[in-house]
Each structure stands twice: as C-alpha cells, then as structure tokens.
Amino acid sequence: MDYLLTEEQEMIRELASKITENKIMPVREELDRTGEFPGGIVKDIAAADLFRVAIPEEYGGIGGGCLELCLIVEELSRGCAGVAVSFAASALGAFPINRFGSEEQKKKYLPLLASGEKLAAFGLTEPNAGSDAGAIETTAKPEGDEYVLNGTKVFITNGGEADIYVIIAMTNKEKGARGASALIVEKGTPGFSFGKKEDKMGIRCSATRELVFDNCRIPKGNLIGREGTGFIITMSNFNHSRSGIGAQALGTAQGALDEAVKYSGERVQFGKTIATFQAIQHKLADMAIQVEAARALIYSTARMIDSGKQKNFSKESAISKVFPSDVAMAVTVEAIQVLGGYGYMKDYPVEKYMRDAKIMQIYEGTNEIQRNIIGLELIKESKRKKK
Amino acid sequence: MNIIVFIKQVPETTEVKINPETNTLIREGVTSIINPFDMYAIEEGLRVREAKGGRVTVITMGPPQAEAALRQCIAMGVDEVVLLSDRVFAGSDTLATSYTLSCAVRKIKDFDLIICGKQASDGDTAQVGPGIAQHLNIPFVTYVRKIEEIPEDRKSIRVEKMVDEGYEVREMKLPALITVVKEINEPRLESLRGKLNAKKAQIPVWTFSDMEMDKERLGLDGSPTQVIKIFTPQPREAGEIFEGEAEDCVNKLVEKMKENKIV
Amino acid sequence: MSIKVINDKCTGCRICISACPLDAIKVENKLAVIDLDKCNLCGACISSCKSGAIAIEKKQAKVANKEEYKGVWVFAEQRNGEIDTVSYELLGEGRKLADKLQEELAAVLVGDGIRKEAGKLTAHGADKVYVVDNPGLKEYQDSSYSKALFSLVQRHKPSIILGGATTIGRSLLPKLAVMLPTGLTADCTGLEIDNEKKLLLQTRPAFGGNIMATIICPDYRPQMATVRPRVMKKLPEDPSRKGEIIEEEVQFVKRDMMTKVVDVVKDETIHVNLQDAEIIVSGGRGLKAPENFKLIRELADALGGAVGSSRAAVDAGWIPYSHQVGQTGKTTAPKIYFACGISGAIQHQVGMRTADVIIAINKDPQAPIFQIATYGIVGDLFQVIPALIKKFKEVL
Structure with a gap:
C-alpha cells in the first residue's frame, strides 16, 4: 500500500x-x-x-x-x-x-x-512511583548555584549507555506535582551512579538500569524551563512519544506476520503447504487486518501531531499506543500458533517477537493508564460540547 | 590522498535468464545494482580518506542510467563522481574499457591511488583493473585483502594480497592501483544527509570530446574480442532421489553407490 | 562502427524488440528501426533475428599480420620452482588445439632456477619449452613476468596463449593483453578451433553461470584465454616424450620490479585444497548454525574428503571464504561431491557440476540441487548425515 x-x-x-x-x-x-x-x-x-x-x-x-x-x-x-x-x-x-x-x-x-x-535517556519512574507519577521521591534541593539531587530512578532505558539524562525530581516537595522540575544530568557527575542492569523477558539487548543520585550536584543552568514545570514537560514528552511506542508495536507485529506468512508457504503437511489451508489463511488475514489498522492509526496520529494544528492530543496519542500494542501482543501470539511447535522454539524469531511485544502494553504508561486518559478526555470533551 | 574508485553498474546476477526462443538475455524487471565487489572498493576509498585526508572520486562508464549508481556513491559519502557516457564507448570489451577509463584518469591527472573491485559480477573477468594500471604504466596489486600502511610521505603503500596458500605482503610506489576482495572491509550504508545530497547533485558527464583519446581504441572498434553466441548451459541429467526414513535412504544410497562402484 | 537494419531481409516480426535490453528498437512500416542514441551495440538483436536482417559493421582493425602468428602457447605457472597442475591441464587442452591447427604446442616457463622442470612440460604434451631463467624472476611480479612474456611473444609470434585463471594468471595476462595489445577471454570452460577461419572459439560463463557466451578474437594476435584450474584434463605424464628446450634471454632493469614482496604468510585458514580433493563434503544454509559444520567435517573425515561450503554459509560467517565452492569461490571437479543443506543456486553449481557423482541432501524436494544430483536424499540433514557417517564407517 x-x-x-x-x-x-x-x-x-x-x-x-x-x-x-x-x-x-x-x-x-x-x-x-x-x-x-x-x-x-x-x-x-x-x-x-x-x-x-x-x-x-x-x-x-x-x-x-x-x-x-x-x-x-x-x-x-x-x-x-x-x-x-x-x-x-x-x-x-x-x-x-x-x-x-x-x-x-x-x-x-x-x-x-x-x-x-x-x-540520551529520560528518567521518571521510581520504585514507588510508576503509574502514580506524582509520587516521585527524588529531590533536587536548590543550594546556591546548584541543585543537590538525591534519590533512585528505576527501569531507565539507556541507563548507563546514555551520556545525557533528563531527570524529573522534586524541587519543592510541598507543591506536589507542581513542585517537580526537569534537570539535565551528565554521566560522570560526582554522586551519579548506576545500579543493577535488569534481566528482562523481552527487548533484552536494551539497557535498563537504576540511576542512583547521592548528593549529586548539578549547576542551576541545567534546569529545563522553569522550576515546577517538570510534569508539564513529562506529559508533553509522553504525548509526543506514545505513537512511537505504537510504531514499535507495529514493527514487531509486522515482523511476526512476515515470519508467519513465510513459514506457512514453506511448511508442508498432508502433502500441501499449510498456507493452502483456510484455517491458516484466516489467521494470517486477521493478523494483516490488525497490522494495517494499527499503521493507519499511527501514521494519521503522527501527521496530526506534526501539523501542530491541535494543541491537546493526549487522547489521540494514548489511542495510538494502546491499540497497536494490543495488536502486537495478539499478532505475535498468533504467529507462534501458525508456526506451531517450531514457533515455540528459539530457532525461529517469533517467540522473541512475542516476548518483546509484552513490554509495549506496559511501558510509557500502562495500557490501563492510557485507557484512563482516553476515558477522562472523552468525558471532558462531552462536557465542553454541552457548554 | 586523492583516490579514484572505478565502479560498474550490473544486473543482479541471479535474475538474469535467457529467452529460449530468441536466445537473448531477458533483462526486463531486472534491477541494477553497483557491482558488489565495487562496494568494498568504495568503502576502502572512504576509509583511506578518513585516515589520510583527501578526496574520493568515483568514476563509471555506462549509459545515462548508470547515474543512479553514482548517486548511491554520493549517498555513501564520496566527494566527486563522473559518468563516462558516449555512443562511441558502446560495445567496449575489457581492453577498450580499460583504455577509456585510463583516459579519464589522465584527465584528472592528480591522483595517488586507484581502487577497483576484484571483478564485476556480470562478466567476472577481473581484467579491467590490471588493464587500467598497464595503460597508465603504474604498479598494481590484485586481490588486496588489507592496506597495511601508507607512510606519512604518501609515496608508497604496503598491502596484503591474497594468494592460494595464504597472503603476501607487497609494497609499491604511489601512484598505484589495487583491486580489493571482500575480506578487506564491510561497506557502509548510505546516510540520510548523503541521500539528500545525492538527490540534488548534478552528475558530471564526460564524453569523447571531454577527454584526450584515440577514437580507434574505443568501443566496438577498439575491442579485439567479439561475442558471437550466447546460450543456456546444458543442464545435467537428473538422478535418483530417495525419500522417507533417514536410515532407509542412506542404506539405499550406499547400495546404489556400491552397485555403481562409486565406493 | 555502426549497427544497421538490412531492410530487404527484415520481416517486421518484432522479435528484436523484445530481445533489446535497452528498448532501442521499434517497428515502423513493418521495418525495424534502431534508435542509435539508446543502442549500446550489445548484439542481442542480431542473435535473435531469424532473418539475419541486423548487422554490426566494424572497422577492420589494422593490427596484426595474422599469418605471421603460429602455434599454441601455454604459460607454465610455477610457484617456488614447482609447476602448477593447471599448466599440465592447459597443455592437455593446448595439445588438442595445436593438433587441430597442425601447429606446434609450446610452454613458456619463467622463473629462477626452473630450467630443470622443463622436461615435465614436454612429458605433458609440449613440443617446445621456452625458458626464461633469471635471478630477477625469483619472486612473482606482474611487471617482470609480463615483460618476459611480452618479449617472447614479439620474438616468436604465437597465435594462441593460454594461462591458468589463478591469482597469478588473472593478474599477469590482463596486463600482458594491454601491452600487446590484444583480446583476452577470462575463465573459459570450453575451447574449440573454427576450422575454416582458424579462430579460437572461447566459451565462458557470464552472469554467474546463467549464461554461456562464445567469444572470438578475429583481428588481433595472439588470441589469449585463461582457464580455471580443474576445468581441463591433463594428459598422462610420458617421460619418454621429448621436446625442444629453448633458453631465452630477457634483460631486466630496476623499473621492471614495480612491487616488492615484503613477506609471505602461509595461512591454513586461507588455504584449503579443494581443487585437488577427490571427495568434497559441502554444507550450506541448511546447517542453521556454525557449530553444525562439525557434522560436515565428520562426514568428510569418514570419507577422507575435504570440506566445502556454499556462499550463504561463508556470508553468514560460519566458515572461512577459502572453503567456498562456486562462481565467486573455487571450481572443483571431485569424484564425489556431497551438497548438504545447499539449495544449489546456479552460482554454486558453476563450482561443482563437473563432479563425477553429486549427492544432494536437502529437506526441500524442490531445491534446484536435486535437478543435477546423481543421487538425492530428501530429508533432515541432521538425521541423514549421522546415518551416513555410521554407514560409511561400517562399509569402508
């Protein structure tokens, strides 16, 4: 197409x-x-x-x-x-x-x-602040020309590999979410170290590590925007990045579909390739339908964002993450089914696609949180219309 | 270091078939690529430039469509490209081709090293590289698998040449020509900026009148060899195929081999 | 030089249109018209035309007084004073050509301290051996060796020169061809004499072996060709066969040594003697992983054979390039060739199809390798090969 x-x-x-x-x-x-x-x-x-x-x-x-x-x-x-x-x-x-x-x-x-x-890497998640991002405990205390960072971030992608980190920390705890700020921290700054590297189910080659801040001093010039804008920056960042997770899911699903199509054209049972069986054809068709729908959704959302015409697109961006990541999960599971026993073996890449797909329903806001966002926006929109 | 790399645009070999009725090549729908061996030459040129400074110029001879291959070279990061294209070059064999290419080098004048792929995948002759060197009367080493050193004075080069028993380390004065094998490097992919540059680039075309050359040594007239016939190779006759349990098949096979005194 | 349509013969049948790779022909008023701006004189239309209505006119080259050139020469390649087998194979083929032409067959031996080897060349069919024995030729140099050959060609004017398509031959002969200048056809698999015109008909694969082309060199002399090792058959050695050994003087100056050999490194991983092996067991993509080549090695060991591979396995980094059989690897001609998990693309076939017996093991019954196999087993090589190893250990 x-x-x-x-x-x-x-x-x-x-x-x-x-x-x-x-x-x-x-x-x-x-x-x-x-x-x-x-x-x-x-x-x-x-x-x-x-x-x-x-x-x-x-x-x-x-x-x-x-x-x-x-x-x-x-x-x-x-x-x-x-x-x-x-x-x-x-x-x-x-x-x-x-x-x-x-x-x-x-x-x-x-x-x-x-x-x-x-x-670069972005550091928000903490041991006690995952979906509840307002609960972050890392602090950045202003002291003269510097901020003093203390706390631990977890599950940070590119942790240890990146040189430039954008860290969300509380500059003013009393203000709650409005007391969070975004700060640039360079690798090698004294007091900034890395914790353990996670051993993951999927996306195994990516680096996922803890970031540990222990009286880590960074210049005030490393503050992004103003103090207290940390959450606005975070939300804006995620609104722009969620369709990227969708794209990741899309590529994963496409890869699994390609493998399934290829295999079904090669595998012979009962004297015929399994691609000639309608049960398999329908599976492949359903997979393709979902993949194409996900692609259409992601591309149109991304084009809308790039056009700059719409200011608030948290709902659209959430949709463009949820649907493709659910598609990726379903399609990769189905691809294994098409490959049968071979699909379950590590000799073929489909089981890896499935393990990789799972994280996409979880990270950058779980799909449950995304549905919350979508639901709330729907209610807000309907109220606006009534007025 | 001024480096000249010669490339050729070739069809993807596996796709070339012969039409049994007309006994001619079927080239419809066959995509053209840069001769795979030339990719190593381009990469090596870029690496020498990165290490020693200078410029990389890629030259090809061919029809106007060969421009696409040169654009790919720009996307990989070469500095200049030239297309040699003229009706009088048509029908060149390896002698006429190497003469034509050497005339382009004479026009450029200022060069230190010429790099070619070891052979082209369509003809597999491996003759054009040594031919160019002879036309220019410069030293050459074929089947280079590594450039060991180009000393600071840039007056010589030391290379490893693949031979049947291993390799030889050879030294020669610059300017010189080498042909390279695939062991030498891993060619880079194009870059986005390179591709954007390539899209905009004007490809210079040199014709007969742009170079000093002897017309009688060009194209068909300057080519001693002539193809008089092309045909599809005779297929070997199909033999006996065993299917079923591995052990049964093996037993049957070995029986047959004994029967026919193969073992 | 030009191409033209002979209107009297053209029937307007349009076959040439489909034959033209460049879309340069159209038919107007039932006559073919060639667009000279598009045509590159490839000649495809000429071989397609059933009425002989298209012709390329070539200027008569004014090069050689062809009649002066007589005899068939073989460049006798030697390494460290030992003559390479390919030279004997070329003498075997050269003998046939010389007999057909009723001319002499000569070998040219160039090197340092190699005169004593000349008898072996006559024993393999040469009528004459020209020897250039000079300390300056101790190490192989394109520049010095080509000068030696060039001088001899000018003195004796042979009609045909054959050389091995080895790393030496593929570098020396192209240089010599430009020096002379004359035509050179690389990697010939068939050589014949056109009796009428006394021309050498040189047949070689092109496009990765998909196509064979027959090439001539009508107006220039000598006619030069290289042939890959193991393509031609040598004559049995006959020590009683005598010939004339002629010593030739060639003077060398410093300028004739354009490159310098600093070191020679023998590398076992590079050197694999596939070309001399009587049995070759090759593995391909079907092996799935590099460690599975041990199966291939075991089978080869059980049979006393060498290990080969397809290009796919080399490209995947499972085995060094030196094991590669095929168009971009080695040409082999063993008694028995095992192709295990190799689909048998034409490029691979080029390197093994002259084997006496080909045995293919592949799980895909459609694999092209079965079309040329003497025997084939359709099955999982991970079951078949161990069974084969066991069986061969029993019977051998």
Missing part, C-alpha cells in the same frame, strides 16, 4: 529498513541471548544520520517530526524492538531539551545527540 509518504520520508524508511536487514537481523538472536547492548548497531544508526531526524536543522538535525521517528522505530522494530527502543529512548531524552530547553542547552547538547555521538 502507498502510505503517501514524501520522498524524504521514503528515504528515511529505506535507510532504517537497510539497517534492519543488514545489521540487526543477522545478530538479533545473539543479542537476545546475551542481552548485550547493541553499541555497534547504534553507531550504524548514527552513521545513517537517523538520530538527526527529529532535531532541528540549526542544531545539526534534519528537522523531521513524529512521523519520521515512527517510520524509523517501526522499521528497526521489525528487526529487533530492543534496538528500536534504544534509539527511541534517546529521542525521548532529547525531546525536553529541544522543546523546552534554553538556547544554551540546545547548542550544547542537541548537536551531540543529532550526530549520535552521545545517547
């Missing part, structure tokens, strides 16, 4: 696709087994200029938007969602600087992130 992409968008997709075919697919099984961070592939992604895509031209970027990022994440996920999330997490860390940072911060950090020389 022609997705009406511009010539430049086609180029971006093609480049990401080449990385998947040539660099990721040959090693993904090993990466999954060892859980080793794909540093070499990240370099390839950087060499292809893909980290430049969502950064403005004046800071060494290409000046693309949400759709371009989604195209890359989708293609990379077709190979390995663990690689894709390592790419996407850097974009998640870069976004607050790009969107809310000072000119000085942009000049200092964005070119390094655009070239892919350095990776």
Whole structure:
C-alpha cells in the first residue's frame, strides 16, 4: 500500500529498513541471548544520520517530526524492538531539551545527540512511583548555584549507555506535582551512579538500569524551563512519544506476520503447504487486518501531531499506543500458533517477537493508564460540547 | 590522498535468464545494482580518506542510467563522481574499457591511488583493473585483502594480497592501483544527509570530446574480442532421489553407490 | 562502427524488440528501426533475428599480420620452482588445439632456477619449452613476468596463449593483453578451433553461470584465454616424450620490479585444497548454525574428503571464504561431491557440476540441487548425515 509518504520520508524508511536487514537481523538472536547492548548497531544508526531526524536543522538535525521517528522505530522494530527502543529512548531524552530547553542547552547538547555521538535517556519512574507519577521521591534541593539531587530512578532505558539524562525530581516537595522540575544530568557527575542492569523477558539487548543520585550536584543552568514545570514537560514528552511506542508495536507485529506468512508457504503437511489451508489463511488475514489498522492509526496520529494544528492530543496519542500494542501482543501470539511447535522454539524469531511485544502494553504508561486518559478526555470533551 | 574508485553498474546476477526462443538475455524487471565487489572498493576509498585526508572520486562508464549508481556513491559519502557516457564507448570489451577509463584518469591527472573491485559480477573477468594500471604504466596489486600502511610521505603503500596458500605482503610506489576482495572491509550504508545530497547533485558527464583519446581504441572498434553466441548451459541429467526414513535412504544410497562402484 | 537494419531481409516480426535490453528498437512500416542514441551495440538483436536482417559493421582493425602468428602457447605457472597442475591441464587442452591447427604446442616457463622442470612440460604434451631463467624472476611480479612474456611473444609470434585463471594468471595476462595489445577471454570452460577461419572459439560463463557466451578474437594476435584450474584434463605424464628446450634471454632493469614482496604468510585458514580433493563434503544454509559444520567435517573425515561450503554459509560467517565452492569461490571437479543443506543456486553449481557423482541432501524436494544430483536424499540433514557417517564407517 502507498502510505503517501514524501520522498524524504521514503528515504528515511529505506535507510532504517537497510539497517534492519543488514545489521540487526543477522545478530538479533545473539543479542537476545546475551542481552548485550547493541553499541555497534547504534553507531550504524548514527552513521545513517537517523538520530538527526527529529532535531532541528540549526542544531545539526534534519528537522523531521513524529512521523519520521515512527517510520524509523517501526522499521528497526521489525528487526529487533530492543534496538528500536534504544534509539527511541534517546529521542525521548532529547525531546525536553529541544522543546523546552534554553538556547544554551540546545547548542550544547542537541548537536551531540543529532550526530549520535552521545545517547540520551529520560528518567521518571521510581520504585514507588510508576503509574502514580506524582509520587516521585527524588529531590533536587536548590543550594546556591546548584541543585543537590538525591534519590533512585528505576527501569531507565539507556541507563548507563546514555551520556545525557533528563531527570524529573522534586524541587519543592510541598507543591506536589507542581513542585517537580526537569534537570539535565551528565554521566560522570560526582554522586551519579548506576545500579543493577535488569534481566528482562523481552527487548533484552536494551539497557535498563537504576540511576542512583547521592548528593549529586548539578549547576542551576541545567534546569529545563522553569522550576515546577517538570510534569508539564513529562506529559508533553509522553504525548509526543506514545505513537512511537505504537510504531514499535507495529514493527514487531509486522515482523511476526512476515515470519508467519513465510513459514506457512514453506511448511508442508498432508502433502500441501499449510498456507493452502483456510484455517491458516484466516489467521494470517486477521493478523494483516490488525497490522494495517494499527499503521493507519499511527501514521494519521503522527501527521496530526506534526501539523501542530491541535494543541491537546493526549487522547489521540494514548489511542495510538494502546491499540497497536494490543495488536502486537495478539499478532505475535498468533504467529507462534501458525508456526506451531517450531514457533515455540528459539530457532525461529517469533517467540522473541512475542516476548518483546509484552513490554509495549506496559511501558510509557500502562495500557490501563492510557485507557484512563482516553476515558477522562472523552468525558471532558462531552462536557465542553454541552457548554 | 586523492583516490579514484572505478565502479560498474550490473544486473543482479541471479535474475538474469535467457529467452529460449530468441536466445537473448531477458533483462526486463531486472534491477541494477553497483557491482558488489565495487562496494568494498568504495568503502576502502572512504576509509583511506578518513585516515589520510583527501578526496574520493568515483568514476563509471555506462549509459545515462548508470547515474543512479553514482548517486548511491554520493549517498555513501564520496566527494566527486563522473559518468563516462558516449555512443562511441558502446560495445567496449575489457581492453577498450580499460583504455577509456585510463583516459579519464589522465584527465584528472592528480591522483595517488586507484581502487577497483576484484571483478564485476556480470562478466567476472577481473581484467579491467590490471588493464587500467598497464595503460597508465603504474604498479598494481590484485586481490588486496588489507592496506597495511601508507607512510606519512604518501609515496608508497604496503598491502596484503591474497594468494592460494595464504597472503603476501607487497609494497609499491604511489601512484598505484589495487583491486580489493571482500575480506578487506564491510561497506557502509548510505546516510540520510548523503541521500539528500545525492538527490540534488548534478552528475558530471564526460564524453569523447571531454577527454584526450584515440577514437580507434574505443568501443566496438577498439575491442579485439567479439561475442558471437550466447546460450543456456546444458543442464545435467537428473538422478535418483530417495525419500522417507533417514536410515532407509542412506542404506539405499550406499547400495546404489556400491552397485555403481562409486565406493 | 555502426549497427544497421538490412531492410530487404527484415520481416517486421518484432522479435528484436523484445530481445533489446535497452528498448532501442521499434517497428515502423513493418521495418525495424534502431534508435542509435539508446543502442549500446550489445548484439542481442542480431542473435535473435531469424532473418539475419541486423548487422554490426566494424572497422577492420589494422593490427596484426595474422599469418605471421603460429602455434599454441601455454604459460607454465610455477610457484617456488614447482609447476602448477593447471599448466599440465592447459597443455592437455593446448595439445588438442595445436593438433587441430597442425601447429606446434609450446610452454613458456619463467622463473629462477626452473630450467630443470622443463622436461615435465614436454612429458605433458609440449613440443617446445621456452625458458626464461633469471635471478630477477625469483619472486612473482606482474611487471617482470609480463615483460618476459611480452618479449617472447614479439620474438616468436604465437597465435594462441593460454594461462591458468589463478591469482597469478588473472593478474599477469590482463596486463600482458594491454601491452600487446590484444583480446583476452577470462575463465573459459570450453575451447574449440573454427576450422575454416582458424579462430579460437572461447566459451565462458557470464552472469554467474546463467549464461554461456562464445567469444572470438578475429583481428588481433595472439588470441589469449585463461582457464580455471580443474576445468581441463591433463594428459598422462610420458617421460619418454621429448621436446625442444629453448633458453631465452630477457634483460631486466630496476623499473621492471614495480612491487616488492615484503613477506609471505602461509595461512591454513586461507588455504584449503579443494581443487585437488577427490571427495568434497559441502554444507550450506541448511546447517542453521556454525557449530553444525562439525557434522560436515565428520562426514568428510569418514570419507577422507575435504570440506566445502556454499556462499550463504561463508556470508553468514560460519566458515572461512577459502572453503567456498562456486562462481565467486573455487571450481572443483571431485569424484564425489556431497551438497548438504545447499539449495544449489546456479552460482554454486558453476563450482561443482563437473563432479563425477553429486549427492544432494536437502529437506526441500524442490531445491534446484536435486535437478543435477546423481543421487538425492530428501530429508533432515541432521538425521541423514549421522546415518551416513555410521554407514560409511561400517562399509569402508
């Protein structure tokens, strides 16, 4: 199907696709087994200029938007969602600087992130603050020209691998959610260390670690925006990034579907390829229907965001995460069913697709939280209409 | 270091078939690619430039469509490209081709190293690289698997050449020509900025009148060899196929082999 | 040089339109018209035309007085003073060509301290051996060796020169061809003489072996061709066969040594003697993982054979390139060739189809390898190979 992409968008997709075919697919099984961070592939992604895509031209970027990022994440996920999330997490860390940072911060950090020389990460989740983001305990106490950071972040993607971290911490605990601020912390700052690396079910090659702050002093100049805007920045960041998780799910589902189609054309039972059986055809058809619907949803949401015409799109962005991630879960499970016993074995990549898919229903706001957002927005919208 | 890389646009070999009725190549729907061996040459050129500075110029001879291959080179990061395209080049064999390419080098004048892939995947002759070197009367080493060193004075080069028993380390003065094997590197992919540049780039085309050349040595007239016939190779006759339990099959096979005194 | 349609012969049948790879032909008023801006003179239309209505006119080259050139030469390749088998194979083929032409067959032996080897060349069919024995030729150099050959060609004017398509031959002969200058056809698999025109008909694979092409060199001399090792058959050695050994003087200057050999490294991982093996067991993509090559090795060991592989297995990094059989690897001609988990793409077939017996093991009954296999087993190689190893251990 022609997705009406511009010539430049086609180029971006093609480049990401080449990385998947040539660099990721040959090693993904090993990466999954060892859980080793794909540093070499990240370099390839950087060499292809893909980290430049969502950064403005004046800071060494290409000046693309949400759709371009989604195209890359989708293609990379077709190979390995663990690689894709390592790419996407850097974009998640870069976004607050790009969107809310000072000119000085942009000049200092964005070119390094655009070239892919350095990776970024975003740190919000804590042991006692997951879905309830208002409960974060990490503090950033102002002291003279500095903030003193104390606390622990968990499950941070690119933890240890990134050089530039955007951390959400309480600058004023009494104000609750309005007392949170976003701060840039560089790797190597005294008092900033990394805890254990998580051993995960899926996306195993991505680095997921604890960040530990122990009287870590950072200059006041590293504050993004004003004090107290931490949650606004966080919400804006997630509103822009959720369709990226959708794209990750989409690529994963597409990869599993491709494997299922290929296998069913090769596997012979009762003297015929299983693709000739209607039971299999219907499974494949249902998978394809869901994948295409997810793609249409993600692309149109991303285009809407990039158009800048709509100010509040938390509902749309939540939808573009929930549906594709549920699709990815269903499609990858079904792909295993098409492959039967072989699908359950690690010799084929479909079981990995399934393990990878699960996290997409969980991270960047669980699908339950997303449904809350969607529900609340629906009620708000209906009230507005009544007025 | 000024580096010249020669490439050729070729069809993806596996797709080329012969039409049994007309006895000619079926090229419809066959995609053109850069000769895979030339990709290593381009990559090596870029690596030498990155290490030593200078420029990489990629040259190809072919019809106007060969421009696409040169755009891909720009997307990979080469500095300049040239397309040699003229009706009088048509029908060139390896002698005429290497002569034509050497004329382009003479026009450029200032160069230190020429890199070619070890052979083209459509013809597999491996003759054009050594041919260019001979036309220019410069030293060459074929089947290079590694550039060991280019000393600071940039007057010489030391390379590893694959030979049947292992490899030889050879040294020669620059300017020189090498042909490279796939062991030498892993070619990079294109970059987005490169692709954007490639889209905009004007591809310079040199014709007969742009270079100093002897018309009688070009194209069909300058080609000693002529193809007089093409045909599909005779298939081997199909033999006996065993199916079923592995052990039964093996027993049957070994019986047959004994019967026919193969073992 | 031009191409033209002979209107009297053209029937307007349109076959040439589909034959043209460049869309350069159309039919107007029932006559073919060639767009000269698009045509690259590939000649596809000429071989397609059933009425002989298209012709390429070529300027007569004014190069050689062809009649002066007589005799068939074989470049006798030697390494460290030992003559390479391919040279004997070429003498075997050269003998046939020389007999057909009723001319002499000569070998050219170039090196340092190699004169004593010349008798082996006559014993393999040469009527004459030209020897250039010079300390300056101790190590192989394209520049010095080509100078030696060039001088001899100018002195004796052979009609045909054959050389091995080895790493040496594929570098030396292209250089020599440009020096002379003349045509050179690489990697020939068939050589014949056109009796009428006394021309060498050189047949070689192109496009990865999908296509064979027959090539001639009508106006330039000598006619030069390289042939891959194991393609031609050598004659049995006959020490009683005598020939003339002629010593030739060639002067070398420093400029003739354009490259310098600094070191020679023998590398077992690079060197695999597939070309001399009588039995080859090859593995391909069907092995699924690098460690499974041990199955192939076991079977090869049980039979006393060598290990080969398909390009897919090499590209996947499972086994070094030196084991690769096929178009971009080695050409082999063993007595028995086992293809295990190899689909048998044409590129692979090029390197093994002259084996006396081909045994294919593949789970896909549609795999092209079965079309050329003498015997095939459709099945899981992880079951078949262990069974084979067991069986061969019993019977051998």
